[in-house]
Amino acid sequence: MTRSPLLAVEHLTMRFGGLVAVDDVSFTAYDREITAIIGPNGAGKTTVFNCLTGFYPTPVGRLRLTGGRGEFLLERMDGFRIAQKAGVARTFQNIRLFPRMTVLENLIVAQHNVLMRASGYTAAGLLGLRRYRVAEHEALELARSWLDRLGLTAQSDWEAGNLPYGSQRRLEIARAMCTKPVLLCLDEPAAGLNPRESAELRGLLTETRDQHGIGILLIEHDMSVVMGISDHIIVLDYGSMIADGTPSEVRSDPAVIRAYLGEEETEQLPPEVAGDLHQEGRI
Amino acid sequence: MEYFLQQLINGVTLGAIYGLIAIGYTMVYGIIGMINFAHGEVYMIGAFISIIAFIVFGILGITFIPLALMAVLLSAMVFTAAYGWTVERIAYRPLRGSFRMAPLISAIGMSLFLQNYVQLAQGARVKPLQPVVTGGFEFFQGGSFTVRLSYIQIIIVVLTVVLMVGFSLLIQRTALGRAQRACEQDMGMAALVGVDVDRTISLTFVMGAVLAAVAGLLVTLYYGVIDFFIGFLAGVKAFTAAVLGGIGSLPGAMLGGILIGLIEAFWSGYFTVEYKDVAVFVVLVLTLIFKPTGLLGKPDIEKV
Structure with a gap:
């Protein structure tokens, strides 16, 4: 099956004063695929979503959406037109239904x-x-x-x-789907769900991808969800992209492991300390 | 008893007019959380446009009264709506996202501007209109006091009820009304489901202005005189009505309007006419102290 690109993010940069929240990120999300964006807290994942859905007036870079409705440059569009014309829908980390x-x-x-x-x-x-x-x-x-x-x-x-x-989480996804999007952006849909609900969510997302034939962008910390259903994973750390590949590639990527677990401890102890520890049987 | 009935009729009539204006305050507050202090002036402009339209249609030779009334009503609605739209576009929209006080101050400025604009353009003297709709019913003619229910009072109440029902349907049933309620709850999210928030807010102002125009026309027909300053007192009283009913609530605005009308009529009838405005504003103070959410308003803790 040939993959057709749906969203091409090119050199996206977003600054808040001196802080570079997203730094020159480029990736492609494909139609009929689930693309996960993962990374430690503060890596800039939600900022990418906010740029996509027109929350910030002037992101730098190009966000080219080529869906069934034609080609759109999202960075030049108003918030509501992104949903109305281009067909991008999203959900939020903290649920935002009309309560x-x-x-x-x-x-x-x-x-x-x-x-x-x-x-x-x-x-x-x-x-x-x-x-x-x-x-x-x-x-x-x-x-x-x-x-x-x-x-x-x-x-x-x-x-x-x-x-x-x-139920609110699932309703929010359904509401996004009712706008008939070509790209669905989900910000931590599994946050706060119990294991059974999280399994239901996985089913809902793969069904949505397969039945409606849309692309899904997914920010998620729950690795069972990410590794289980993603076709393609982007890893961000401190605003930069550090990996881009299939779940198995990303899982064994040293840069990703470093970002999540930190550097391996390789500090050399002074010889007398090491000797003392050795005598006491601690090592 | 007859006297009481007469005050009741007068109060309901007056209250219907306050209610129509109050809806404009309450809808705008509901959607963008600001008090549109220029709304009273929009009503005043509606009254002026009505008088001008009567004269213009009179010159054109439309003398059949129901037809003339319809034509005046439509022109007042259209032109006043244009004012409402313009006020929002130039005085409030550029300030959206600014600090909370900014549109409020801008509204006061707009109110002063419109008053002075009408004073300069139309003169400061009161404008009379010859009675257009005359006559009515009379009850208890044999007794000490004759109760009068004029046709114009009937028109006012019936038209108000029709408009209220229409607007409630619009808010509850149509896509526009749903969009307004969505914007009221979460503007950012409304935009993300494809609602054009700016246009929805503009239309809210237009709807408020249309109702204010109807109120302006009815007052012109009822009292027969207007001047450039009528918007201030009517505006503040309608604002009181909106607060009493619970600001942000549509049925509340109507209920508040009727209550304020009744309070004013009974106070004038049984105590003193001079202090009727004091009575109304005492109600405003008491409401704000003891029940700031109003009669039908919901406590709103999470409003951003």
């Missing part, structure tokens, strides 16, 4: 642009014209199919903020 909307509404609001167009920018919606009712029906169908899949149908009228934590 005082119902579970169902969270999924409907994600289909805002389809409905807005169908409602003739509200006029037809107010009058209840047929075109809008059909579009609304389709939006509801999509939302309900996701609720079925996540097992949340019974809670569809709950306020989203009252759902259990694990």
Whole structure:
């Protein structure tokens, strides 16, 4: 199977004052693949996501997205157009659902642009014209199919903020999927999940990749998730990319091991100290 | 008893008008968390546009009253909406993301500017309008006091109810309303699901201005005189209504409006007309001290 590139990140650099949070990072994420971005805390993973989704006005570098909808240079687009036109959706490390909307509404609001167009920018919606009712029906169908899949149908009228934590995480992924993205960016989707929920999440992500044929970018610390489902892993450390390869390549990469575990201790002890220790039987 | 009924009618009518203006305050506060102090002036401009439209349509020879009313209503809505949109675009949007006080100060500036602009453009004297809708029903004619329910009072209450129902449907059912509620809860996230946040905020201002325009037209028809300064007092009272009902809550704004209207009418009727404004603002002070979230508002701890 040929891999078609979906997102090409070229020489991405992001500075905050004197701090270089992301330093000249280049990688490619492919369509129909799960690309994981890993690295120790503060490595700049979330900053990469924020650059992709238009949170910062002026990242340096090029973010070229070539999906089914054409080619977009994300670094030149406004936040909402990245979601609306280019088709990039994301979730957050700390969940950001609309907590005082119902579970169902969270999924409907994600289909805002389809409905807005169908409602003739509200006029037809107010009058209840047929075109809008059909579009609304389709939006509801999509939302309900996701609720079925996540097992949340019974809670569809709950306020989203009252759902259990694990369900909120999955609902956030479903909401991102309801925007019909070509690239889905997930920021630590397994954080705070128990082993059973984490296994469910792995299933959900591989299914999403295979059934919807989209690319997934994944930031994750849970190595069972990362190693289990990623097709391709990027490793960041202090803002720079230190490795790029398949899970098995990355796992045995010395630079990665160094970043995660630190340098091996090779300090030479002075001879008298070593001798004392030897006599006491400590070594 | 008859006197009480008359004050009740007057109070509800007045309250409906305050409610219409209060919705503009409450929607804007809900979505961007700022009090739009220029909203009273937008209402005043709505009233002026109504008078100008009456004159223009009169010259054009539209004398059939229902038709003239509809035409004036539409022109007032359209032109006032343009003012509302412009105010947001030039005075508030550039300050978004600035410190919290900045748009508030800008709003006060905008309010002063609009007052003086209308004073310069239209003159400081009161503008009268000949009664357009006259007549009404009379009850208890034999007794000591005749209760009057005029047609214009009926129009005010009916139109207000229709608009309230329409706007509630818009907020609850349409994609635009959903986008507004999404922006209210998390603007950044709304943008990430593809909502054009700037446009949604603009439309909120436009909606507020449309309702204020209706209020302006109704007041012009009801009292028959307006001047460039009416926006201040009506604005502050509508703001009181929004706070009393719970700022950010749409039904709250309407309930608050009716209550403020009733308080004002009964105070004028049974105590003194001179102190009716004091009565209203005592309510504002008491609400802020004892129930700052208002009657229907939710405590909002996590608001950013």
